Amino acid sequence: MKKxxxxxxxxxxxxxxxxxxxxxxFDVLITGARIxxxxxxxxxxxxxxxxGALIASVHAPGTRNEAPVIYDATGLIATPxxxxxxxxxxxxxxxPEIYAAAILPRGVTTxxxxxxxxxxxxxxxxxxxxxxxxxxxDLRILPLVxxxxxxxxxYETTGAxxxxxxxxxxxxxxxxxxxxxxxxxxxxxxxTPRMRAILDVASQSRKMICGxxxxxxxxxxxAYITSGVTSDxxxxxxxxxxxxxxxxxxxxLRSSHPYLLKDFAETLQALAQMPATVTFCSDxxxxxxxxxxGGVDNMLRLMVGHGLDPLRAVQAAxxxxxxxxxxxxxxxxxxxxxxxxxxxxxxxDFKAVHVFRNGKPIDKEAATSQVPSAFLKTVDLSPIDxxxxxxxxxxxxxxxxxxxxxxFTKWDEAIVNVxxxxxxxxxxxxxxxxxxxxSGSDANPTVGFLSGWGDWDGAFATTISHDSHNLTVFGSDAxxxxxxxxxxxxxxxGMAVVHQYRVIAILPLPVAGLVSxxxxxxxxxxxxxxxxxMDQVVTWQPPYLTFxxxxxxxxxCNPGPHQTDLGxxxxxxxxxxxxxxLEDGLN
Numbered sequence: 001m002k003k004x005x006x007x008x009x010x011x012x013x014x015x016x017x018x019x020x021x022x023x024x025x026f027d028v029l030i031t032g033a034r035i036x037x038x039x040x041x042x043x044x045x046x047x048x049x050x051x052g053a054l055i056a057s058v059h060a061p062g063t064r065n066e067a068p069v070i071y072d073a074t075g076l077i078a079t080p081x082x083x084x085x086x087x088x089x090x091x092x093x094x095x096p097e098i099y100a101a102a103i104l105p106r107g108v109t110t111x112x113x114x115x116x117x118x119x120x121x122x123x124x125x126x127x128x129x130x131x132x133x134x135x136x137x138d139l140r141i142l143p144l145v146x147x148x149x150x151x152x153x154x155y156e157t158t159g160a161x162x163x164x165x166x167x168x169x170x171x172x173x174x175x176x177x178x179x180x181x182x183x184x185x186x187x188x189x190x191x192t193p194r195m196r197a198i199l200d201v202a203s204q205s206r207k208m209i210c211g212x213x214x215x216x217x218x219x220x221x222x223a224y225i226t227s228g229v230t231s232d233x234x235x236x237x238x239x240x241x242x243x244x245x246x247x248x249x250x251x252x253l254r255s256s257h258p259y260l261l262k263d264f265a266e267t268l269q270a271l272a273q274m275p276a277t278v279t280f281c282s283d284x285x286x287x288x289x290x291x292x293x294g295g296v297d298n299m300l301r302l303m304v305g306h307g308l309d310p311l312r313a314v315q316a317a318x319x320x321x322x323x324x325x326x327x328x329x330x331x332x333x334x335x336x337x338x339x340x341x342x343x344x345x346x347x348x349d350f351k352a353v354h355v356f357r358n359g360k361p362i363d364k365e366a367a368t369s370q371v372p373s374a375f376l377k378t379v380d381l382s383p384i385d386x387x388x389x390x391x392x393x394x395x396x397x398x399x400x401x402x403x404x405x406x407x408f409t410k411w412d413e414a415i416v417n418v419x420x421x422x423x424x425x426x427x428x429x430x431x432x433x434x435x436x437x438x439s440g441s442d443a444n445p446t447v448g449f450l451s452g453w454g455d456w457d458g459a460f461a462t463t464i465s466h467d468s469h470n471l472t473v474f475g476s477d478a479x480x481x482x483x484x485x486x487x488x489x490x491x492x493x494g495m496a497v498v499h500q501y502r503v504i505a506i507l508p509l510p511v512a513g514l515v516s517x518x519x520x521x522x523x524x525x526x527x528x529x530x531x532x533x534m535d536q537v538v539t540w541q542p543p544y545l546t547f548x549x550x551x552x553x554x555x556x557c558n559p560g561p562h563q564t565d566l567g568x569x570x571x572x573x574x575x576x577x578x579x580x581x582l583e584d585g586l587n
Contacts, residue, residue: 016056029067032074038315053358080318081109081340084296090117091284100139101367107342107352114180116146123160144180152556155569164197171205178208183557238263252281255299265306274312291524310347389478391423398584406549409560436565458537459484463493463513497533505533
């Protein structure tokens with residue numbers, strides 16, 4: 001286990017103070033760089049002297065040369081280590097060890113990790129795993145306690161149930177940075193007993209309470225914030241950004257929604273200064289994107305590419321999150337700060353040449369994953385018959401509920417035919433089925449109908465299905481849906497694509513049905529194959545009908561209807577339909 005140096009160790013301070021005076025050499029000296037000063041907005045020449053994990057001195061170029069290790073950074077730009085203010089390791093589909101090995105060389109030295117995927121699947125064991133991974137990692141991992149396991153209680157089933165009695169002791173564990181995104185927005189604003197108790201124990205811990213204020217505005221947003229929530233990453237427009245800035249929320253602008261970033265960059269550029277409450281995050285990054293573009297470092301490239309001043313962008317990825325985290329030791333290159341330093345080629349492409357974490361160059365050795373054996377047995381299902389992917393009704397016609405539109409869902413209805421007691425799906429619809437993978441081998445799917453999802457020729461199955469991560473299947477017909485589902489049951493979880501009644505791509509994710517222990521390059525290649533194979537099944541229509549919409553189609557805590565293992569759920573309006581059939585036996 002590699003422990004972080006304690007910056008207040010008297011011996012370390014003695015050495016650093018002595019080196020700063022010039023009475024002893026530095027351990028490491030970085031010369032020739034220009035420093036991105038996130039306080040003054042300057043890009044200025046300076047050398048950096050390091051003792052242990054501590055920056056001892058930031059001084060005029062060429063005035064010191066006493067150090068056993070000297071890095072010539074001529075032509076490079078030094079920034080503080082980048083901080084990802086909100087993310088989920090599980091979305092990368094690799095273990096925390098593999099994720100850290102991928103992201104550290106890019107200049108990301110700290111992540112704030114909400115492990116609610118592992119929490120929803122494995123409960124307290126998932127939290128134990130996250131904390132142990134953080135202790136072992138060279139990456140500074142600040143885990144949060146998931147607030148919504150499940151995300152919509154009573155409307156979905158997950159592998160655990162985090163009540164206040166469970167969350168309270170978790171909040172007190174060493175290493176826990178706060179309460180993760182509070183997703184059940186209706187429960188927050190309605191002050192339900194369960195959510196009220198969760199927010200109460202989180203408040204008593206004096207740690208931060210993170211938010212998920214999707215589509216909240218006006219009085220509902222005010223009530224949500226007044227409950228104690230202090231951040232949000234669900235910003236959906238420039239107007240939404242400004243309204244939330246005015247409330248004082250810490251905003252975690254995310255690279256996983258690039259179609260919004262131009263508006264955000266223009267809005268921030270128009271302000272007199274970068275608000276200290278704006279931070280950058282990656283949220284959910286798929287493995288091929290992680291391999292190709294990284295995490296929060298990609299947010300810098302995107303925002304600068306849209307015209308945001310580079311130094312203001314760096315501020316949002318370094319200093320600003322430290323204010324939120326209450327971490328005065330990181331986020332700034334200055335004397336007495338922790339030596340998390342990145343040397344970039346420029347502030348356009350943000351290509352890291354050297355990365356220091358606690359004053360040491362990062363270890364680029366291959367990552368070794370440590371996974372609990374129990375995490376390899378979480379898809380507890382028997383093979384599913386195609387007949388399970390049908391909706392029963394009395395003939396000859398029926399009126400059925402339809403979930404309209406990807407991402408921003410709405411209620412709709414259709415009149416359909418009923419043949420031999422089975423509903424004929426509405427024209428131009430896609431079927432969705434969710435199977436509870438936690439309650440035993442004989443769970444039955446709940447089936448619904450989606451509109452606005454294009455014309456499908458095949459099926460897709462996934463155990464990455466936010467946030468319950470039940471087995472979710474999409475398709476044009478029951479036979480192909482059964483083939484996709486059974487392929488994943490045999491694989492222990494992951495993603496599978498079926499076209500013309502055969503599996504054409506599969507990504508096994510046997511660890512909790514969420515991640516793989518394989519190297520990132522292999523997982524990324526398999527995932528890219530899955531994503532590419534889906535182009536044969538459906539034609540995407542960005543920005544809403546995209547591959548990413550598949551893994552969020554069951555997110556019941558968001559406004560509108562969503563399919564879950566219990567039926568069509570809409571907590572915001574208090575609806576739960578076990579069957580989409582609203583009325584049958586119609587002539």
